[in-house]
Amino acid sequence: MAAGAAGGRRVAVIGAGMAGLAAARALAQAGADVTIFEARDRIGGRIWTDRSWPGLPVDMGASWIHGLTGNPLTALAREAGAALHPTDYESAAAFGAGRERPYPAEPWGMLEKAQAQAWKADADLSLRAAVAALPRWGRMTAAERDAFRAAVHRMVEHEYGADWGELSARSYDEAEGFGGGDALFPQGYDQLAHHAARGLDIRLGARLTAVRAARDGLRLTFADGSEAGADAMVCTLPLGVLQSGDIAFDPPLSPARQSAIESLGMGLLNKCWLRFDAPPPVPRADWILNLGPPADLWPEWVNPSAAAPAPLLLAFNAGPRADEAEAWDDATTLGSAHDALKAMFGSRFPAPIAAQVSRWRADPAARGSYSFHPPGTGADTRRALAGLDWDGRLAFAGEAASPDHPSTVHGAWLSGLAAAQALAG
Template identity: 35%
Template sequence: MSRPDAVVVGAGIAGLTVARLLSRHGRSVVVLEARDRIGGRVHTDRSDGTITDLGASWIHGIDDAPLFDAVRGFGMRSVEFTVGSYQPDSRPIAYYGPDGRRLDDAGAAAFAADVRDCDAHLSRRIADIGSGTSYAAAVEETLGAVGWSAERAERVREFLHHRTEEQYGVDARDLDAHGLDDDETLGDEVIFPDGYGVLADSLAVGLDIRLGHFVSRIEWGADGVAVHTDRGVVGGAVTVVTVPVGALKSGAIVIEPPLPEPVAGALGRLEMNDFEKIFLRFPEKFWDDDVYAIRRQGPAGAWWHSWYDLTALHGTPTVLTFAAADCARTIRGWDDARIVGSVLDALRDIYGDAVADPTQVQITRWQDDPFALGSYAYMTVGSTTADHDVLATPVGGVLHLAGEATWTDDPATVTAALMSGHRAACSILGRDIPIEDLWTPTQ
């Protein structure tokens, strides 16, 4: 068998993107994937007659967005759902105070205004500091400067900590202050009634993808690469490694010679988060029709504080909530029944007996996934935003890293995965190529 021009490790969005672009520009490519499916952390479950995105769900802003251009190019259906970036308002959100009563419109608006005011001060504060300060510390400095009452400051502090957990799956004390620098949504957000997995399926058409190939070792040098799997060795001129940070740091794949600086340092400063999804489908809605999300304030919302109404996707009354950071780590060993009971207790604290038992439950276990070991990467205290791009520095002209953790402008997203795959393809080809080549029909 002839040696391919490129060996891509991982059939997630980054790997499929680079493979498709290289293939369309005349290069021979082999994609090695340990799982029995493609998509990586874009994983649409279609069991039991339902369609559920267990991994990525949203496009966070569709204005001037190559990813949205791609999904439109592939003919994917989408539904507007603009609360994925943990906005305090902009869409109807039902806020319930620490006493369990819903805030009236004036109270919710006043709270949202406080969040936006604090955010403006916080952004200026973070712009003045380098890496090495936690997001939590920056929040405290900002709240101390605005001079609000203890109760008013606590509600905003709580919101900012919950936002950190939902955006990056990490406690604000463990995230560098610059870890949310990319937190900007331009335009509406959308989700996909047919599943995000349609994107992976579309990218994969025509590619040589070998499932169930466990890569254990990658050797690289001036004469190319040798990728060792449980089914033999695949040699190539170059390799693109797109596995998650968790897998890269676990030691499951040995890279020889080891990654040099500055790539190794950048990898060392990024970590995988603890973040899970819980989907609950109910026989009927017990929440208001006019809200996108339900949010609980106060100590009762320490874990379960936000629920998102996904009914518009398929017409089935459905809410999604997240377990992040300490919550995700604590429930890791719980069975599904115990997790569901905890979530239902929180909902019933608001809605009482109106909350029936769910008809269907789906809970992710990304922390236990051996090929991911978490949901996505975050910046530890002391890392810099540049570490994402540094991680993608080509090594020896033959080894490239790509994936959501390697794109500075919008890390931890499918956009980052797509754009990093495009960048790797351009680097290998030695020229810029239009990203539209992904979805434009060949002549």
């Protein structure tokens, strides 16, 4: 970025997640006067490392670097001195009805056929509708359909945070990836956020409620009634917040950008960390599948104990099941997760001594976990959300604005760099 293009400009960055931190760093390096305004009392956004268990950090939001080779977060982790713990999807076991079961068949063959047929149709349709239209689906028994549906829930709905009836058959998986496997952060993902934030002016507890274009730039209004001025702004608010209408834009955003905000979906993936007083009797596999019954509640488990100083298990719920479970209190959630473990491994499975539970839909600064593609949307929708508005004074970034790497931390980071470049250009 050319220093002259940004030098001396006052730029407000809304949100201290990874998109905001990336944009602020790049603009500050180019000579802009940058202030980050963050609604929460912490930085990181949907990276949230809970440190309430002494010496045992657990990531309640993002957990993995997805694809270590060529990923900008890998280099950032190296700069931050953050240790990584690789995980392998091939290191997996499946359990159900109290015993180990054969690893279930994966659904990709039928899903690829459904996707191909959807591209031949006159209009996009949901992934569920595209599968139901296949001749093979009509020939399947009820048991075969149940097994297929469970596989879709584990491998698709948990990936995208939404029911397959809400996902685009054409573009639900439209994204690029990095190679080299995935890795967790034993000491917390927030190490990257704190490293990226060094030297930046960040104001916490500053919840934006309105932004107005004025002759001399922009006027920002916050929930406490305070105001701030800027020459330009980078908006990295999560899609769910943009959809909520909590922020008033005056004048309105461009029709294409507003349409993109309304068209994309905000999915939900919630976590439950369980802590034990002794290593639980589970296999050493990284991933443990719960084949039920039921097969759609706590279907995926991660065993991170090899990289943690205390015995832990991590369980997930996604989509409608996550919305349902989010209404439970912590005790009910812990009890439900323990019931799932007893159903998988036997009634004598030891009880956890503590739990940490995420509720991303209820978080007013997120209103969900990450974005997905409903029917009729795709990478072009995200391109319409990204970029500049208001004659180049307002830029948008975040995982929802990443056409190539949506729903990922590295996508958020790269979108922040792109927004900074656009503002300076």
